[in-house]
Amino acid sequence: CVNLKNILGQIEADRGNLHGGWLLCSGLHDSNPSWHLDAVSGSHPPHPLYSDFVTLSPSAALLDDIIAGSLLGLENSSGRPYSPATTVAFIDNRDRNIARQIYQGIDLAVRYRIDLGSGDTVTLTAAGSLLKSRQQLLAGQAWTPLAGTLFHPARFRARGGVAYSGGPLSLAAYVSHMSALDDNRQSRSVRVPAFTTLDLTAGLQIGTGTHVSLAALNILDAKPQAIA
Known part of the structure; x- marks a missing residue:
């Protein structure tokens, strides 16, 4: 039984592998040559971004x-005979380059x-960056954001500080901030809150x-x- 989250929601199925990035999903119940598809729309609903890579009821x-074009043919790991009549879907899992990325920022x-x-002396410093980026996985598909999403840079980062220097003594304080991120690995996005840090330093010349x-x-x- 394999649970294919992110792509089909949840499919309860036996599986066979095709070398080269294809995945066949089949379901068997006793001797009945029919397939069973159980799409659960709970915590892991289907992600529409991957719909072009999935063919149901092929x-x-x-x-x-597909099998004829595979390097090693069908590698059946289900422990049951392969039958096209019981195949639920195949998934194109091959690696591929994205179609396009755009970055803008200051x-x-x-x-x-x-x-x-x-x-x-007292020295004041401040630095920040604002980033907007997006990508298109396949030509003709909708654009998806990069900056501000999980495992990508935040849209906004800033760092400010004040430093004092007088004789042998030096003191400094710095504040850093990173904006929130969106965990969009599922179709229902989850916000990862922003956070701010404070650093203090002191120095003495002896x-x-x-x-x-x-x-x-x-x-x-x-x-x-x-994150989950």
Whole structure:
């Protein structure tokens, strides 16, 4: 029994493999030569993005052509005889290049230094990036977002800081922020919240050639939300 989430929702089926990226799904119930398709629309509904890679109820002629074109023919791991009459579907699982990707964005960085006199200074820094990207898996298909989705860069990132330097002492604080991500691995997207971190550093010059520094990173213990 194989559970094919993301592509057909959930198909309760025996399977046979075709070398080269094809997957045949067949279902047998006792001696009845009929197939059973159980599409569950619960936590893992079918994802429409993959519909072009799935053919339901393929004909015997089509299955013969697929098997004939496979490098090693049909590799049946179901433990039951293969029959076109009991084949539920085949899935084109071959690797392929995407058709097109588009990236647009802007990066900005500023730095401002304030002289307090007597050699003391305060330096303000800020940097950020705004990214928009999308891809088209197959020509003619709808575009899907990249930036701001799981396993891709966030749409917005920023880091700002203030640093003080006076004599042998230096102090600095930095705040970093990353915008939220969308987990779109299923047709029902789940938001992964944004998070912000705070870092503190201190340094002390001791004599000539010796500098001691102390850093406390992410002192608020911020971390991304766990994903399923």
